[in-house]
Amino acid sequence: MSSTILAHATGVARTFGTGSAAIVAVHDVDCSIRPGDRIALMGPSGSGKTTLLHLLAGLDQPTAGIVEWPDIGSIGDLRPGPVAVVFQAPSLLPPLDVIENVALPLLLAGADRQDATARALEALTRLGLDNLKAKLPEELSGGQAQRVAIARVLADRPKLILADEPTGQLDHRSGAAVIDALIAAAIHTGAALVVNTHDPAVAKRLNIRWSMANGTLIVSEPLPC
Amino acid sequence: MLSNHGGPRPPLAIAWLRGLIRRRSGRLAATAIGVALAVGLLASIGAFLSASKATMTSRAIATVAVDWQVEAQNGSDPATMARRVAATPHVVATEPVQFATTTGFQFDGASTVQTTGAGHVLGISNTYRKTFPDQIRTLAGTPNGILLFQQTAANLQARPGSTITVNRAGLEPVKVTVAGIVDIPQADSLFQTVGAPIGAVAQAPPDNVLIVPTATWHRLFDPLAAKRPDLLHTQVHARLDHALPRDPAAAYNTTTGQARNLEVKLAGTGLVGDNIGATLSGARSDALYAQILFLFLGVPGAVLAGLLTATVAGSGRDRRRREQALLRTRGATTRQLTQLGITEAALVGVVGSALGLGLAYVVGRLAFRTTRFGATTGAAIVWSASAAAAGLLIAIASIAVPAWRDGRDTTVATARLTVGRAGNPRWMRWFLDVALLATAVTVFWLTSRNGYKLILAVEGVPTISVSYWAFAGPALLWIGAGLLAYRLTNTLLHRGRPVLAASLRPLAGGLSDTVAASLKRQRRLLARGAALVALTIGFAASTAIFNSTYHQQAEADAVLTNGADVTATISPGATITPTSQVARRIAATPGVRHVEALQHRYAYVGADLQDLYGIDTATIVKAGRLQNAYFQGGTAPQLMATLAAKPDSILVSAETVHDFQLLPGDAITLRLQNGKTKQYANVRFHYVGVAKEFPTAPRDSFLLANASYIAQQTGTDTNGSFLIDTGGHNIASIAHQVSIQVGTTATVTDLASSRKVIGSSLTAVDLAGLTRVELGFALALAAAATGLTLWLGLVERRRTFAIAAALGANPRQLGAFVWAEAGIVTTAGIAAGTATAWALSNMLVKVLQGVFDPPPSALAVPWSYLIVLGAVSIAATAIAAVIALANARRPHIELLRSI
Incomplete structure (x- = not known):
């Protein structure tokens, strides 16, 4: 286990709404993510998995507690680059084709266009998607679109990949292909991987289990991969 | 929720409406506002027509001193005839x-x-x-x-x-x-x-x-x-009895019918000189011109409001398609989807129409001082019902028809598409835009030839004919220009990606190529936006230019008729010279800035007796407010300089040049009356140019020469009139003072009276109210076409921006996408709209030649309004972009979670 910490949550809570209508999505969570971690975040719907993932990704702010990224920097340094997110819903930009979508985070980070395109193509080739490079998102299947989203992560070479139910809208076979791609991307980039999932089969592919229930996190010991 | 029999149960429709009101209230309100604008504009035009027709009727009647002059015929008893006339109803x-x-x-x-x-x-x-x-x-x-x-x-x-x-x-x-x-x-x-x-x-x-x-x-x-x-x-x-119909045509038919009826009753013992009928005959032409102005200036505004409504409704098309796709996967039929569309359209149409009629009521009260939507009660009902029906139709065409078409033609899979491989629309492949523009030019050429009459109102004939065909020219030009704007924008975005990327570099930096690619893929949406902006700017600017030119020419007409702010026309037989006491008294009248003495004589040109004006070339251009259009072959100052170059120079009418086959430099001998001997004698002039119009002169033929030369040749410098400049102030009171000074030696007329009297043309119609309403609506439409449609489009794509923000796009990078889109639509739209407005204004002025007397030498461009129009369009765009960017700055979690 590495001593460096990519993300660290201390006493984190997230409450939506106020007063009697307030909903506590995440409550008093403490957790850390280290380089090389392969974490399956499990729990029933509404247990707070996605909220926790968004907090760890810096996409949302906790209403209590602190989220830090000691090995990365402040919240402004997370993206584009160090922290990449794969969403459950389609997340490719409709007016850009596949290679432009994959190259986008690199361009947002200030990369040269030719370099960004070359890295995007390399990522697509690594995941066997280079034949789709000129397609528009609406011309892809759900599984293809998720794998392209993973290629986008791969091209960005992040330190931490956070995937929010990436197989939630896919059939079993497509889901397996997406998890293969995610793990391959994590291995290739050396990034830590957190996958939010319902699927025990997906969870089995990862060596750390985090379980959530009613906004509370239970962290298990790492299993041998 | 769905029945097995194909029709939605009431709860579905109610639930759908409730959901729309709660979740899509912004888009519903925007669509209803579009409908309200269209209905409001149509109903306001109805109010304008009602007010202007009533004004024309009452003004026409007011100018008649004696309604009928019934003349006893030979052999008849005048007393009996008088009794019969007195006993006639009305x-x-x-x-x-x-x-x-x-x-x-x-x-x-x-x-x-x-x-x-x-x-x-x-x-x-x-x-x-x-x-x-x-x-x-x-x-x-x-x-x-x-x-x-x-x-x-x-x-x-x-x-x-x-x-x-x-x-x-x-x-x-x-x-x-x-x-x-x-x-x-x-x-x-x-x-x-x-x-x-x-x-x-x-x-x-x-x-x-x-x-x-x-x-x-x-x-x-x-x-x-x-x-x-x-x-x-x-x-x-x-x-x-002047309780006549408000519509001049109806009033004309009433009075002429009464006159004919009286003649029948008189059985040949008397004939009716129908003065009121003759006056109303002219007024009915004016009324028809007013109606034509409505067609030219009003309908495009209502069409635009309709297009805008369709665009606003269409901006939520992708979302609606996805919602429909969900409904269809749960068993909804095309009929059910269409019924839901009709329900939504009915809500928007009814609310929008009610708002529009309310708006027109307020506008009518403020601008036209009338709350009627038609000249008669029947017309008011028809106008209100037609405007509301147009509103419902727009709502159905914008909401229900697309819902039905999507339900029928679109599969669940394609309904989820948001961009698509944009092929060119069918009309582009058929070059419909080019065909429309070519047809517009052809129709314009046919309808603007000499002798073409837009309105034919023959005195004594109850029916008047209008060549509605002439409307086709500007209408086709407007539509063709809108489609051409679409084609050009579409082509620029499709073929010009490298150029676009290069030009976006200062804004987007390294993202310029990606932004250009994004614009290219959305070119149909953007081209549609640019076309809408072009149509709106074209409509607004051409309306403003037309109205401005109209007012310029109405003023020119009044000046041409009266000659100056105040004109003292010397009575025939009276001898007043520039140095006489009367002339000095006029000059000394308080408020008089300048007095221009104008000689007026009659001269024989061959056998023709023509009006000859002796002028002072050094001062007449300013004093007579001479326009370049009054002359042929040069500007007013140039022609005056030519005239001044030699004492015996003379300007003649084009008709005289033609009749006598004159060439510049030719000698002309006129016969002029000598002031002392009262005998006519030959006076030699040299023809140097052509004058088409001159203040106080008749329109057909007249002559202009140097006053000093005429005075020298005829032995008298007696004047025909004095053009009095008051600087436009206190015209009526100065005219009254001057009339006291001149007594019976001259007739004094003033510009304010002339404006009212020259009612034979449309200048009798006060377009000020219509102008305010039209230009106000045009500004609202321009703001909506630019800002509202951009904002709604961005709102519909806010998830895209949320994803970009989640990927790490900073505000400047997000701004590159938004500003590029806004810039393309606004720049292309305003550029195409300006070109359209220029062409349309020229065509409108030419086609509506009958409205202008004299014809304008140049269009009057209301720069202040055009600057406001441009500023409103740009400001609306900027506000929409800033709001959208402010919303996109932080990634919205709920958007990232949504499908």
Whole structure:
């Protein structure tokens, strides 16, 4: 286990709404993510998995507690680059084709266009998607679109990949292909991987289990991969 | 929720509506506002037509001094005829008037004896002037007794108290003492040939007229009845009940019907001189022009509001398609989806129409001071119902029809597509835009040729015809230009990606190529936006330019008719020189800035008698407000310089040039009356140019020459008129002061009165209200076409921006996407709209030539309005972009979670 910490949550809570209508999505969570971690975040719907993932990704702010990224920097340094997110819903930009979508985070980070395109193509080739490079998102299947989203992560070479139910809208076979791609991307980039999932089969592919229930996190010991 | 029988149960429709109101309230409100704009504009136009038609009718009626002049025919008994006229329904007052033709008048002055040619003596009762107050105007002396016409008084050099001799054919002359000097403003009508065939050449009114009490007339002319009955006749002047329809055409038909009916009842004993009918005949043409103006200026606005509504509704199309796809996967049929669309359309249509009618009510009250939407109650109902129906139709076309089409033609899979491989629309492949523009040019060429009449209103004929075909030119140009704007924007975004990327580099930096790619893929959406902006700017700017040109020409018409702010026209026979006491008194009148003396003579050109004006070329351009359009072959200052170059230079009309085959430099010999000998003598001039119009001059043919040369050749520098510049201030009061100064030696007219009098053309219609409404709506449409549609489009794609933000795009990078899109739509739209407005304005002015008199030499461009229009468009775009960017700055978690 590495001593460096990519993300660290201390006493984190997230409450939506106020007063009697307030909903506590995440409550008093403490957790850390280290380089090389392969974490399956499990729990029933509404247990707070996605909220926790968004907090760890810096996409949302906790209403209590602190989220830090000691090995990365402040919240402004997370993206584009160090922290990449794969969403459950389609997340490719409709007016850009596949290679432009994959190259986008690199361009947002200030990369040269030719370099960004070359890295995007390399990522697509690594995941066997280079034949789709000129397609528009609406011309892809759900599984293809998720794998392209993973290629986008791969091209960005992040330190931490956070995937929010990436197989939630896919059939079993497509889901397996997406998890293969995610793990391959994590291995290739050396990034830590957190996958939010319902699927025990997906969870089995990862060596750390985090379980959530009613906004509370239970962290298990790492299993041998 | 869905029944098995194909129709939605009420709860589904209610639930759908409830959901729309709660979740899509912004888009629903925006769509309803679009409908309200269309309905409001149409109903406001109805209010404008109602107000303007009523104005035209009342103004036309107000200008008529005597409604009917019923003339007894030979052998009939005038008294019986008078009783019948008085008993006619709608006739509220009658007065008999006797006419006698004299062989002339004479006045023995202190040192000279002045005589006139043949004249007329009218006999009127002592109540006549009360019954018809506008027929006779007292200039000097008392209003009753023996009244001498101003021109006759000038010819005889007589004044109140003078005793003049009336010569009678075959009888001894008699003497009468003049009690007052009067003007007969409508002498043309008073001395008309009653029963003259339609189209007959109008007779000039007589110069010599004496008005006497009835008893005096009988004393003077009853002895003549036995010997020369042909020199005497009787008329009955009638005033009608003016409770006429508000629409001039309907009022015309009513009064002419009544006149014909009276003639039938008189059975040949009398003929009706239908003055009110003749005036209303002109007014009905004006009314039709007003209607045409509505067509040209109003309908495009309503169409635009409809297009805008469709665009607003269409901006949520992708979302609606996805929602429909969800419904279909749960078993909804096309019919059910269509019914849901109709439900939404009905809600938007009803709310929008109600708002629009309310808006029109307010606009009508404020701008036109009327709350009626039509000239008659029936018309008001039709207008309101039509405007509301148009609103419902727009809502159905914008919401229900796309829902039905999507339900029928779109699969669940394609319904999820948001961009698509954009192929060109069918009309682009068929070059419909080019075809429309070519047709517009052809129609324009056909309808703008010389002699083409947009409106044909033949006097005496109840129907008037309008060449609606002429509307096709501007309408096709507008539509074709909109489609061309789409094509050009589409082509630029599709083919010009490298250029676009290069030009976006300052804004987008390293993202420029990606932004250009994004624009290319959304080119159909952006081209549609640019076309809408082009149509809106084209509509707004051309309307503003047309209105501005209209006002410029209305003013020019008034100036051309009156000559100056105040004009004193010297009575024939009076001799006033620039240095005379009268001239000095005019110049000394408080408020008078400058007095321009204008010589007016009559000159024989061959056998033609033409008006000759002697002018001071150094001062006339400014004093006479001469426009370049008045001259041919140069500007007004250039032609004046040419005239001044040689003393004997002369400008003649194009007609004269043609008739006499003149070439510049040719000598022309005119016959002019010598001021001293009163004999006509030859005076040699040299033709140097063509004048088409000149203040106070007749339109067909006249001559302009140097005043000093005419004075030298004729031995007198007597003036015809004085053009008085007041700087536009206190015109009426200065005119009154001047009229006191000149007494009976001149007739004083002013610009304000001329504006009202020149009602034969559309200048009688006050377009100010319509202008305010149209331009106000145009600004609202421009703001909506730019800002609202951009904002709604961005709102619909806010998830895209949320993803980009989640990927790490900073505000500047997000801004590159938003500003590029906004910039392309606004720049392309405004550029295409400006070109459209320029072409459309020129075409409108040419097609509506009948509205303009004189025709404009150049369009009047209302720069301030155009700047405001551009600023509103750009500001609306900027506000929409800033709001969208402010929302996109932080990734919205709920958007990232949504499908």
